Amino acid sequence: MAVTGRAKRKTTTRKKKPTFSKETYLEWYELMLLLRRFEEKAGQLYGQQKIRGFCHLYIGQEAVAAGLISAIRQDDPIITAYRDHGLAIAKGISPNACMAELYGKATGCAKGKGGSMHFFSKEHNFYGGHGIVGAQIPLGAGMAMADKYLGKDRVSICMFGDGAARQGALHETFNMAMTWQLPVVFICENNMYAMGTSVERTSNVKDIYKLGLGYEMPCFPVDGMDPEAVYAAVHQAAEHARAGNGPTFLEIKTYRYKGHSMSDPAKYRTKEELNAYKGNDPIVKVKGILLDKGYATDEDIKAINAKVKQRVADSIKFAEESPWPNDDEIYKDVYVTPNYPFIKD
Secondary structure, three states, X not given: OOXXXXXXXXXXXXXXXXXXXXXXXXXXXXXXXXXXXXHHHHHHHHHOOOOOOOOOOOOOOHHHHHHHXXXXXXXXXXXXXXXXXXXXXXXXXXXHHHHHHHHOOOOOOOOOOOOOOOOXXXXXXXXXXXXXXXXXXXXXXXHHHHHHHHOOOOOEEEEEEOOHHHOHHHHHHHHHHHHOOOOEEEEEEEOOOOOOOOXXXXXXXXXXXXXXXXXXXXXXXXXXXXXHHHHHHHHHHHHHHHOOOOOEEEEEEOOOOOOOOOOOOXXXXXXHHHHHHHOOOHHHXXXXXXXXXXXXXXXXXXXXHHHHHHHHHHHHXXXXXXXXXXXXXXXXXXXXXXXXXXXXX
């Protein structure tokens, strides 16, 4: 991604925000719009019962994915929770493979076995999609530990929500990560309500990033409605880890426009609050920058919109026409050991 002003950072001192090129803004706009339109269609298809099970939409949080993915390297692994569609597509998994997975088809990124909450692609260094709240936090540190042991120049990105910040595993992991100076960036995507209860009602610590202070871990709040701010924070944290200086904890403050899942009417918040955040929509903001700076014309925007619409339509067609997994797939991908004796058909 074309970004200017990328000075190497070996300390955790906050630097001046870099400047961004026309190409970066165009890529951000197209990616965020793709995530939004994909999720909107996923919600519609869920209502038509073409997608079953749980389904957690990323609508409103697209700036996190866009800023993050431009700040790390292609081989840097990401692990996250079950609100994973947007991050998976941003990491490079095709909309076709993602939509097919939502449908439970054999061509899905997890062969139709994972569904919405368990996207996975070793090829793209995307390691889930985890349904147990907070379970991915120690796993993310474990991935970083393996890379450090093997001498790989990678930084693990370990993501979780504000609800998972209440899990005890976070504290154990933070302590170990700092003790061993692991190359990992911990990111809390704080969309304010976990499953449906606000941070103010569940924690004495309102600023979640301050949890890092107890472990002398560098920690900062980040505006998650601004891809520029996300990029700057994640890039600095990743380079800090890559230089051998250990982990950073970022609380990226964002907002989901939909409920926790498709079954959540989100009555715990007011319409006024929701509309206020929609007025700060990151996609609209980036579109405004493109037009104001002369980086794109109205015709350019229409062309991107049409391209994105077609990609989503193609993904639905791909999923609809893909085959279901064969029955014998239920016995595969369970254990690494070939012919594991306790699996019988």
